[in-house]
Amino acid sequence: MVGATTNHGVDLEKTATMDKTDTTKGSIHQGVDMSVVAAGADLIYNKKVTIMNQAIIDIGMGPFQWKIYIMTGFGWFVDNFWMQAITIVSAPVRNEFNVERIVFLTVAKYAGLVVGSSFWPITADYIGRRLAFNITLLIAAVASLVGAGSPDFVAIANFCAFIGMGSGGNQPVDSAIFLEFIPATHQYLLVMQSAFWSLGQAIAAMIALPLIANYCCQSDATQCKYHDNLGWRYTFWTFGGLTLLLFLIRLTFRVPETPKFLLGKGRDAEAVVVIQEIARRNGGTTWLTLEHFENIDRELGATYAIQAVCGIPASLVGGLTVDMKRIGRKGTGTFACVGTGVFLFPAPIRGTGNGAVAVFNRMSGLMAPIIAAYVGIGNDMPVWISAALFVVAGFVFLILPYETRGKAAI
Numbered sequence: 001m002v003g004a005t006t007n008h009g010v011d012l013e014k015t016a017t018m019d020k021t022d023t024t025k026g027s028i029h030q031g032v033d034m035s036v037v038a039a040g041a042d043l044i045y046n047k048k049v050t051i052m053n054q055a056i057i058d059i060g061m062g063p064f065q066w067k068i069y070i071m072t073g074f075g076w077f078v079d080n081f082w083m084q085a086i087t088i089v090s091a092p093v094r095n096e097f098n099v100e101r102i103v104f105l106t107v108a109k110y111a112g113l114v115v116g117s118s119f120w121p122i123t124a125d126y127i128g129r130r131l132a133f134n135i136t137l138l139i140a141a142v143a144s145l146v147g148a149g150s151p152d153f154v155a156i157a158n159f160c161a162f163i164g165m166g167s168g169g170n171q172p173v174d175s176a177i178f179l180e181f182i183p184a185t186h187q188y189l190l191v192m193q194s195a196f197w198s199l200g201q202a203i204a205a206m207i208a209l210p211l212i213a214n215y216c217c218q219s220d221a222t223q224c225k226y227h228d229n230l231g232w233r234y235t236f237w238t239f240g241g242l243t244l245l246l247f248l249i250r251l252t253f254r255v256p257e258t259p260k261f262l263l264g265k266g267r268d269a270e271a272v273v274v275i276q277e278i279a280r281r282n283g284g285t286t287w288l289t290l291e292h293f294e295n296i297d298r299e300l301g302a303t304y305a306i307q308a309v310c311g312i313p314a315s316l317v318g319g320l321t322v323d324m325k326r327i328g329r330k331g332t333g334t335f336a337c338v339g340t341g342v343f344l345f346p347a348p349i350r351g352t353g354n355g356a357v358a359v360f361n362r363m364s365g366l367m368a369p370i371i372a373a374y375v376g377i378g379n380d381m382p383v384w385i386s387a388a389l390f391v392v393a394g395f396v397f398l399i400l401p402y403e404t405r406g407k408a409a410i
Contacts, residue, residue, distance in 0.1 A: 044296055044297065045263065045264060047296050048263055048268070048292075048293050048296055049260060049263055051288070051292050051293075051296075052259060052260065052263065052271070052275065052288065053183075053184060055275055055286050055287065055288035056181075056182070056183045056184075056275070056278070057183040057184055057185060058286065058287065059183070059275075059278055059279045059282055059284060059286055060183060060282065060284075061182065061183055061185065061186045062278075062281070062282030062283065062284070063281065063282060063283075064181075064278050064281040064282050065181055065182045065183075065186070065278075065282075067253060068177070068178060068181045068182070068255065069178065069182075069189060069193070071249070071250050071253055071255060072174035072175070072177055072178040072193065073174075073193050073195075073196035074137065074170075074174075074196070074246045074249070074250065075136070075137075075167075075170030075171055075173070075174035075196075076170065076171060076174070076193050076194065076196035076197045076200065077196040077197070077199055077200040077203075077246070078137060078140060078167050078170055078200065078243055078246065079167050079170050079171055079197065079200065080197045080198070080200035080201045080204075081200035081201070081203060081204045081239065081242075081243075082109070082140065082144075082163055082164075082167050082204075082239070082243075083109070083200075083201075084200070084201045084204035084205060084208075085204050085208060085235060085236075085239050086105060086106060086109050086160055086163075087106065088204065088205070088208040088209065088212060088235070089208065089212070089232035089235055089236070090102045090103075090105055090106070091212075091216075091219065092212060092216040092217065092224075092229055092231055092232040093105060093153065093156060093232055095216075095217050095219065095224040095229065096217070096224045096225075096226070096229045096232075097152055097153040097156075099153050104157065105153075105156070105157055105160055108157040108158065108160045108161045108164070109160045109161065109163065109164040110164060111161050111164065112160065112161035112162060112163060112164025112165040112166075112168060113164040113165070113167070113168035114164075114168070115161075115164075115165050115168065116136070116164060116165040116166060116167065116168020116169045117168040117169060117171075117172060118168075119165075119169065120132040120136060120168065120169025120172070120173050121169065121172040121173055121176075123169075124169075124172075124173045124176060124261075125261075128257050128261060129173060129176060129177050129180075129257060129258050129261055130255060130256075130257050132169050132173045133173055133174065133177055133250065133255060134247070134250055134251055134255075135166075136166045136167065136168075136169040136170055136173065137166065137167075137170075137243055137244075137246055137247035137250065138166070138244070138247045139162060139163075139165060139166030140162075140163045140166035140167045140240075140243050141166075141240050141241075141243035141244035141247055142240075142244075143159045143160075143162035143163045143165075143166060143240075144159070144163055144236050144237075144239055144240030144243060145236070145237060145240035145241070145244070146159060147159025147160065147162075147163070147236055147240075148233040148234075148236035148237045148240065149233070175190060175193075176258070177255070177258055178190060178193070180258035180259065180260040180261065181258060181259075181278070204239070207235065207238055207239070207242075208235045208239075211231045211232075211234045211235045211238070212231045212232060212235065213231070214231065215229075215230050215231030215234055216228075216229050216230075216231035216232060217229045256274050256277060257270070257274065258274070259271040259272075259274040259275050259278075262274065263293075268290060268293040268294075269290055271293075272288060272289060272290050272293070275288050276288070
C-alpha cells in the first residue's frame with residue numbers, strides 16, 4: 001500500500017488532493033499524485049490516467065506484469081537476433097550469388113527497419129497496440145521461412161527487408177505496451193529488458209555458426225553451388241521457426257489492449273475492465289471503477305465555459321497586436337499557432353514518439369553499411385566519426401531538462 005509521502009521511490013510529497021467530488025475512497029485513501037497533471041491538450045485524460053496509475057500501483061507487480069515483461073522482451077530478443085543472423089549469413093550468401101558488395105544485404109534489412117519503426121508505432125497509436133504487438137513477429141517469421149528458398153541475391157535482400165519491416169516495430173511498440181501495464185514502482189525494468197537484446201545476439205551465434213561451419217562452402221572454394229551451401233538456408237529456417245514459436249506464445253497469452261490506449265480513445269469502460277482483469281490475473285481486486293472517470297467527465301462543462309470566456313479577451317488582444325509595428329500579423333499569427341500547439345500536443349502518442357526515436361536510430365544504422373561499402377573497412381575514419389557521435393549523444397543526454405525517476409508514465 002502507498003504511504004503518506006513515498007511509495008517505493010514514487011514521490012508523493014507534492015500530492016495535490018483532488019476535489020472530493022472527483023474521487024472515491026480509493027484515491028482519497030491512497031493519495032493520488034496529481035503533480036503530473038498539467039494544463040494541456042487533454043487535462044481530462046491526464047487526470048484520468050493519474051488515477052489509473054495509482055490503481056496499477058495499488059495492484060502491484062504481479063504474475064501478469066512479469067509475463068508481460070517476458071512477452072515484450074521477445075521483441076528486443078528478435079530485433080538483435082535477426083541483426084546478428086543477417087551478418088552471419090552474409091559470407092555464404094556472397095559466395096553463392098557472387099555479390100560484390102554484400103553489405104547491401106544489411107542495407108536492405110535497415111531499409112525495412114526504417115519502414116517498420118515508422119509504420120507500426122503509428123498503427124499502435126491509432127488502431128491499437130495489440131495488432132502491432134502480434135503481427136510484427138509473424139511478418140518476420142514468414143519472411144525468413146520463405147526467404148530461405150531465395151534463388152538469387154535480389155530475392156534474399158527483399159526478404160531481409162521484410163524481416164526488418166516486421167522486427168522494426170518491436171522495440172517502440174513493445175516498450176509502450178510494457179510501460180502501460182506495469183506500476184510506476186517497476187518502470188526501471190524497461191532498461192533491464194536490454195538483457196533480451198544481448199540474449200538474442202548470443203542465441204543467434206550459437207545456432208548459426210555450427211550450421212554455417214558444417215553446411216556452407218569454404219571461403220576459398222572456386223565454385224559455390226546451392227547443394228553445397230545450404231547452411232545459411234538452414235539458419236533462416238531455424239530462425240524463422242523460432243520467431244514463429246515466439247509469435248504463437250504471444251498469441252496464446254492473450255495480451256489485452258492497454259488501458260491507457262483505451263483511455264486515450266475515450267473508451268473508459270473498457271479501460272476499467274482491463275484494470276480489473278489485471279487485478280484478477282494477479283489474484284486480487286482493484287478499487288478503480290467507472291465512476292472515477294465519470295466524475296472527472298462532469299468537469300467538461302466548466303472547462304468549455306472557461307475556454308469560451310478566454311476567447312473574448314484573446315480576440316481583442318489579437319485585434320490590437322496585428323497593427324503593432326514590431327508584432328504585426330506575422331507575429332500575432334506565429335504566437336497564436338505556437339502557443340496553441342504547445343497546449344494541444346496530445347498525450348496518448350507514446351507509440352509514435354517511440355517510433356520517431358527508433359526511426360532516427362534505424363536511419364543511422366542504415367548509413368553504417370553504406371559508408372563501409374564506399375569508404376572501406378580498412379579506413380579508420382568511420383570509427384572516429386562513430387566515437388564522436390557517441391560523445392555528443394552523451395552530452396545531449398546529460399543536458400536533458402527532464403528527470404522521470406519516480407514519475408508514472410502517462
